[in-house]
Amino acid sequence: MSRQSTASKESDKEFVELQWISVEPPRHDTTRRDDSSNPPSFRDSQFATILRRQRQRPADNSGVKHSPAIPSRFLNLTNSFEFAGWGSITRLKLSNEDHLAGAARIDHMQKSRVLGQFTASALAGNAVLGSVFYALPAVVAVGGIYSPISLFIATMVLFLWRPIMEELASALPISGAPYTYILNVSTKSFALIGAALLLLDFASTAIVSAATAASYLAGDVPLLPFPPWVGAVIVLLLFTVISLIGVRESARLALTVLSFHVLTMIVLAIVSFVHWAHIGNSQLKANWHLGRSQGSSLNSVARQIYYGICLGMLGLTGFECIPSYISRIKPGRFPKVLRNLHVPAILLNTTMMLLVLAMVPLDTILGGANVLSVLAQESGGVWLRIWIVVDAIIVLCGGVLTGILSACELLDQLALHRVIPQLFLKLLPKTGSPYVSVLSFVAFSGVLYASSGASLTIVSQMFSLVWLTVMALFPVSLLLLKFNRGRLPRGRKTRLVVLGLALATVPVVWAGNVAYEPRTAGYFAIYFIAIVAFFSATQNKVHLLRCVYWVYDQYPSLHKWRATQACDRKLINFMTSLKRQPVCILVRTDEINSLFHMVLYVQKNEETSYLKIIHFYDQEKEVPSELEANAKILDEAFPEITIDLILVDGFFEPINVAALSHNLGIPQSLMFMTCPGEHFAHDFAEIGTRIISL
Structure with missing residues (x-):
């Protein structure tokens, strides 16, 4: 039997009409009502059909929705x-x-995964393994004779991050990480904060690599016809051209550069060990006694090791770049890429620091010399020193390529998500290189370098904090993934204790960098806030334009001018098209x-x-x-x-x-x-x- 509620009135057309349909209850139910004066209970009936009356609208769905309870906030707009x-x-x-x-899109996506474990390792490897040229002097300046211990501990810390990065990559193999990770597990506003940090990190990678290459050349060739900052600009421009030849070709070039660098470091290590065996431990003992005389108390030793660990993280910069181009890495290769870079980083940083202390006087090391070129001079002679200088310039230039290509992948994702204009998706016809992204990023890096007064020290100090903050995004992303997207399939699962240790490590190291050089936090905050403000403006374009129109709307006299009336219509049309x-x-x-x-x-x-x-x-x-x-x-x-x-x-x-x-x-x-x-x-x-x- 069907009963329609007598409470609905013809005059109230906004109320919902309900049609009750009684259903024969299950046979085992002995609580069936016989009182037909009441509607059936929920247990005895079901809503088989729900009739919803919509507001009157045109048959073709044209027209505008009406909401009389919420009037327009604009005086001159309905x-x-x-x-x-x-x-x-x-x-x-x-x-x-x-x-x-x-089918063409799917095929293009599959063909874009062109990077094997070695070419993918090379793109970030030049930044990771090339950082030895600027990480060692920074660490020994604070760690002194305990620098090998600091570097070893700093590089071992990355074992906390490898399972985290592997799980994220298996769940979300999308380029532009950790921005894209956060975008899929949290809000877009939070993701844009990650994008700002990434862009600042990639720019710092490119600038520090270019400026260090130029300063390394200036340190060994004092009669250069131009200052180091000009050399840094030349390096940036040169690798802008190289970046425009395409990702696959750039990866092959990066692999060639990295292979040359690894060969150079192996030769330097062998020659240095032979020379160490020849001269004995006299220089190492002299450095040890000199270092101990500057502070031998337990607090002093602990402080030196701690600061050395904090600055030793510079020797790992570049690892954060690998997930940024993961969609171009062949399936199953990502864990091998992390291994290929982590193990050499441990051996290279620790071994080279020990060899430097064993053969180079501590006063010379602390004097700001190019420590690896001095080591080469002491152990092998002029020929090896020239080789090291050439290798330093080449591999550090490869770090510039890492920053540019990683930034292009990030800008590509931001354009796809309508944060920045679609112009950034344009490609060169022959090479397929995103030329707008390349040129824009290099221009941004130039502005960043110029605003620091072309100071490598300032950019390097800021770089350490940026890198640490970016690395913190990975455990944060995985924690959000586990909580908000726990059902998402992935290849491995990281224990929460590992996440906790990684998250606890970041503020400890971050605080050490700030305590050693408080100005670092100021530089970081200025650049970070500026980029976040830019992304917030591009993400909220319509909102900002509405605010502009609201201010204009408060002055009725402006609406009488022809010029402002034309701008009025253009602004409204532009806002409407964006919406x-x-x-x-x-x-x-x-x-x-x-x-x-x-x-x-x-x-x-x-x-x-x-x-x-x-x-x-x-x-x-x-x-x-x-x-x-x-x-x-x-x-x-x-x-x-x-x-x-x-x-x-x-x-x-x-x-x-x-x-x-x-x-x-x-x-x-x-x-x-x-x-x-x-x-x-x-x-x-x-x-x-x-x-x-x-």
Whole structure:
């Protein structure tokens, strides 16, 4: 029997009508009501059909949503600017052209994974293993004779980070990490803070490498016709040209440079050990007694070792760059890349520091000389010193290449997420190099270098704090992934105690760097705040323009001028065009609480007034019964967003998602989905979307 509530009145058209459908209860239920005067209880009945009456709207879904309770905050703009139009419900059949385009995108993504374990190691390896030229002098200046101990402990600390980075890479093999990690496990605002740190880190990598190469040359060739800062600029410009030849070719060049550097260090180590065996331990004992005379108390020794560990982290700079281009690394190679760089870093830094103390007087080391070239002079002669200088210049220039290519991957992701203009996605026709990203990043690095007064000391001091903060993003990202995206499939799982130790290490080392040189924190804060402010402005373009228009709107006299009226219309049109750039959410069920939270995420993290809810269906699995009704409810619940529902005939698989992206003209980076589970049939990287909920 059907009963309609007598409480609904004809005059109130905004109330929801409900139709009760009584259902025969289970036979074992003995509590069936016989009193027909009351509606059936929840146990005895179910809502089989829910009739929802929508507000009157045009049949073609045109027109603007009305919200009389929320008037426009602008004096000269009506609600038509504040509130979006009505959404629609359509069914879509992807064409053959869409499928061909989708297949081409999948093929291009697979072919872009061109880096093996050695070429991928080389891109970051020149920064990691080349840092020995500027890390050793910095460490010995504070660690003294205990520098080998400090460097050994500093390099061993990375064993905490390797499992963390491996788990993140297996779960989210997307370039631009840790920015992209945070984007998939937290909010976009937090991710942009990570992007600011990464950009500052990559710029510091390029600047410190270029400036150190120039200063190394100036230290051994005093009659250079130009100052060191000019040499740094020349290096930056040279590797700008090299970066434009493409990623694969740049990786091969980087591998050649790294191979030459490794060979050089092996030769230097062998020659130095032979010379050490010949001269004995006299110089080492002299350095030991001199170092002990400067402070032999337990507190003094502990302080020297501690500061040495803090600055010894400079010998590991470059590791944070590896996940930034992980989507170009062949599957299964990432752990090997970390191993290929970590083990040599331990051996190289510790061994070279010990050899320097064994053969070079401590006063000479502390005097600011190029310690490895002096070591080469002492152990092998002029020929080896020249070789070391040439190697230093070449490998440090390779570090410039690491910074540029890593930054390009980050800028590419920021452009895909509409943080910066789409212009950054433009490629050179022949090499496929993102020339706008390359040129913009090098220009930014030049500005950063110039603003520091072309001071290598200032940039290096800031670099240590930037690197530590970036490394802290990895355990933070994994902690958020475990909590917010625990169902996401991944190859390995790191214990929480490892995360805790990594997170505890960062502030300890960070505080040591600041305590040793307090000005470092000031430089770091200035540059960091400036970049965050820039990204915040680019991310919130519409909001800033609305503020500009609001100020203009407060002066009615300005609206009478023809010039301002023209600017008025252009500004409104520009804001409207920015707001109407659509995004998608891919949904599986019709649960309104899940849909609501996904729409809320879009409202808080994306500047758009146009959202498309996508559901893939096939003949076996029909469309969920309440999806259409709930989409209409959400269309009313969010008056400032037009919400379309598109029902796509097909399976939810990578090629269909790519084909849909082509059909709608929306990049896959702006398609959002819930977290896939352990039984998800596809690799998340192949889908190419963003995860925004558990």
